[in-house]
Amino acid sequence: MATFFGEVLSVYSRAVEEDDDDLDDENEDERIHREIEEKREVHIVWCPEVAQSLEDSGSNTLQCSDLIIAVGTNAAGFLSAYVLNTESWDAVGHVSLWNERSRGSSRQSIAPLPGEPACLFYRHRDNPAVLVCQSTCYIAEDQLFQWTEKVLGCLQKRGLSVMVLSDSPVAEYKTPDYLYGSAVPFLRSLKSSASKGQALCPALEQPNILTGLPAAVLSHCQVHQIPAVLYQCYTDVISPDSITMETYKPALLCLSKLVKLEPCLSADVLRKFAIITEAQSNLYT
Amino acid sequence: MSLYDRAITVFSPDGHLFQVEYAQEAVKKGSTAVGIRGKDIVVLGVEKKSVAKLQEERTVRKICTLDDHVCMAFAGLTADARIVINRARVECQSHRLTVEDPVTVEYITRHIATLKQRYTQSNGRRPFGISALIVGFDCDGTPRLYQTDPSGTYHAWKANAIGRSAKTVREFLEKNYTDEAIATDNESIKLAIKALLEVVQSGGKNIELAVIRRNQPLKLLESKEIETLVTEIEKEKEDEAEKKKQKKST
Numbered sequence: 001m002a003t004f005f006g007e008v009l010s011v012y013s014r015a016v017e018e019d020d021d022d023l024d025d026e027n028e029d030e031r032i033h034r035e036i037e038e039k040r041e042v043h044i045v046w047c048p049e050v051a052q053s054l055e056d057s058g059s060n061t062l063q064c065s066d067l068i069i070a071v072g073t074n075a076a077g078f079l080s081a082y083v084l085n086t087e088s089w090d091a092v093g094h095v096s097l098w099n100e101r102s103r104g105s106s107r108q109s110i111a112p113l114p115g116e117p118a119c120l121f122y123r124h125r126d127n128p129a130v131l132v133c134q135s136t137c138y139i140a141e142d143q144l145f146q147w148t149e150k151v152l153g154c155l156q157k158r159g160l161s162v163m164v165l166s167d168s169p170v171a172e173y174k175t176p177d178y179l180y181g182s183a184v185p186f187l188r189s190l191k192s193s194a195s196k197g198q199a200l201c202p203a204l205e206q207p208n209i210l211t212g213l214p215a216a217v218l219s220h221c222q223v224h225q226i227p228a229v230l231y232q233c234y235t236d237v238i239s240p241d242s243i244t245m246e247t248y249k250p251a252l253l254c255l256s257k258l259v260k261l262e263p264c265l266s267a268d269v270l271r272k273f274a275i276i277t278e279a280q281s282n283l284y285t
Numbered sequence: 286m287s288l289y290d291r292a293i294t295v296f297s298p299d300g301h302l303f304q305v306e307y308a309q310e311a312v313k314k315g316s317t318a319v320g321i322r323g324k325d326i327v328v329l330g331v332e333k334k335s336v337a338k339l340q341e342e343r344t345v346r347k348i349c350t351l352d353d354h355v356c357m358a359f360a361g362l363t364a365d366a367r368i369v370i371n372r373a374r375v376e377c378q379s380h381r382l383t384v385e386d387p388v389t390v391e392y393i394t395r396h397i398a399t400l401k402q403r404y405t406q407s408n409g410r411r412p413f414g415i416s417a418l419i420v421g422f423d424c425d426g427t428p429r430l431y432q433t434d435p436s437g438t439y440h441a442w443k444a445n446a447i448g449r450s451a452k453t454v455r456e457f458l459e460k461n462y463t464d465e466a467i468a469t470d471n472e473s474i475k476l477a478i479k480a481l482l483e484v485v486q487s488g489g490k491n492i493e494l495a496v497i498r499r500n501q502p503l504k505l506l507e508s509k510e511i512e513t514l515v516t517e518i519e520k521e522k523e524d525e526a527e528k529k530k531q532k533k534s535t
Contacts, residue, residue, distance in 0.1 A: 282345070282363055283362060283363065283364075284311070284314040284315045284316075284361060284362060284363065285315050285316065285334060285345070285347055285359070285360070285361075285362075285363040285366065
């Protein structure tokens, strides 16, 4: 077949032939697709106790009353500094997945090293129905549904309530008003219709939308009528930063009802989780 | 909006030059600088950036002299500041040689502002991402304080702040800049420190202060002097609070 540009393309003949070659091609395509699917599969690796509890329960689900998910380095840093800093949390699992931006899954059974982008689960010792998930790795669009189904599928729906904390750059916040520097960072909230309580900050205005993992989780909760509330923090800093982390403080009000939190936080602890880019970056003076 | 913010030379339909406005956002990423015009003194105070352990502190300066009687503090992109300062210094000397007089503060400010404006109307260049506070004394002994910004505008001020928490500091200055507050040199310096303490964490050791007195060159205050002044200010605050408490109880 000649094209407009004069090159000649070879086109497969549409004559039906009982040719083995065709079948092999299809198989090869299928094989490649299957390989890619396997490579991109999302695996949750639980610690032995939790894996045992999952087996012991008839429905392969954990009893969970509250799930707190932190998406992004600032949300995760906030949880690390304000919630997970006491000794009463156990690491109970992690999610291993592979995509072009997160290449962790070659070591499926080994837990991710601290500081690596990862998806980690923690459970409170005194109140094992409270689960915290810190997700700092990138989850591709085709993996979001799997992630949500697998994670939320492990938890009993009855009595479950979900809170999501997520970071977003303020450049993606659409508003007709000019945002003065002092307003940033700020929180906006979204709730599933099953969620009854008052959100602690204004709702996210139109035409702003959520994308990625927070959106997948909230959609799942909306479909399955799980009460869920999401707090999106818009910030102008691209690295983990203590001021952005402090913006999530209103969420502490809800959390303090569930677990005992450290009453006051020294600035040093916060600084540990915030990358001190100031000293190294001489771009701005 | 994003159709009109890629090129500096393009206005948006509602009259914005987005690149210039974005340059002003870059200024907000620099640490705070405050300038106060007193009666016989001009003061520049800046929030010191924390330097890396192996870095020479002397080479990380926000306050620089342009001539013996003029100096400036900037906030924003370090490299852009260096270029602007070099051009200003050359112009100061060129003026001395040509006209046999030192520059007036207004002249050199106008020169810097014109330079900045040129970069907002050129093809293929971006605006300078700095705002500057220029202080000094004219030949006739008048103290001056000017502020420039990335768009190339400049204005004279009695007191102003630029950089990260400039709005908070400016509000503080609007409330507290009175004739009494700048009655003496020491009071003017203390006003600058008080303004910075509003926004600087961890107090005096993160503040750098420079003063020019009439017919004297720029003087950078030593950290000991700043600490003394900070202690004085804190004591004054405590005394104020005590007085208020006593007033309440009587």
